[in-house]
Amino acid sequence: MRTGRYKTFVRGAASFMLIGICGAALAQNMPMPMPMQAGAMSPPAAGDARAQVHFPPELRREVLATMRMHLQGLAEIQQAMSQGRYDDAARLASMTLGMSSMHGDQARQEARYMPPGMRELGARLHMQAGEFILAAQDATATGDHHKPQRIFGHMMQTCVACHAAYRLQ
Numbered sequence: 755m756r757t758g759r760y761k762t763f764v765r766g767a768a769s770f771m772l773i774g775i776c777g778a779a780l781a782q783n784m785p786m787p788m789p790m791q792a793g794a795m796s797p798p799a800a801g802d803a804r805a806q807v808h809f810p811p812e813l814r815r816e817v818l819a820t821m822r823m824h825l826q827g828l829a830e831i832q833q834a835m836s837q838g839r840y841d842d843a844a845r846l847a848s849m850t851l852g853m854s855s856m857h858g859d860q861a862r863q864e865a866r867y868m869p870p871g872m873r874e875l876g877a878r879l880h881m882q883a884g885e886f887i888l889a890a891q892d893a894t895a896t897g898d899h900h901k902p903q904r905i906f907g908h909m910m911q912t913c914v915a916c917h918a919a920y921r922l923q
């Protein structure tokens with residue numbers, strides 16, 4: 755019993771520290787080391803506190819495909835920025851994260867099924883993508899790389915915030 759309790763305490767303390775570290779990283783808009791994020795943010799399956807959102811199966815497939823495109827977009831944008839290709843970064847953001855990254859009626863369909871908080875986070879992501887595109891285009895002229903990098907961090911925080919709060923049924 756004692757050992758069990760101790761282990762639980764240690765595990766609790768460890769995740770508390772991880773959450774603290776990730777919180778600090780978020781506050782400074784710094785990208786988080788992925789293993790820490792996974793460790794701290796994924797609740798154990800049994801105690802999943804995320805709100806369940808019901809999407810029809812067809813729409814759910816489309817949304818998840820868009821999500822995978824978002825992730826690939828972030829990876830490619832990050833790489834473009836690290837190589838100083840800010841015009842490419844802007845183009846990639848418009849293809850994979852902006853409003854035009856979703857086809858036809860998808861955005862409106864999704865909005866119908868989302869609770870207001872989720873809809874707000876979705877809108878925020880697309881707004882940030884718009885800001886990022888402008889900042890990355892400016893960076894090619896002004897050399898101000900800090901601004902697009904900062905907005906990139908904000909976009910990632912929006913991904914994380916929505917994933918922490920919602921899951922699809």
Ligand code: HEC
Pocket residue numbers: 818819821822824825826828851872873875876879909910912913914916917920921922923
């Ligand atoms: C408005 C809410 C919201 C935002 C913003 C959001 N996601 Fe998601 N994403 C979800 C939900 C809900 C799921 C399904 C999770 C589940 O059911 O466990 C998901 C799933 C995913 C998946 C898994 C796809 C699969 O095939 O299972 C990936 C990858 C992903 N998101 C990437 C991203 C990235 C990268 C961003 C930011 C650029 C992002 N998402 C922004 C809500 C969001």
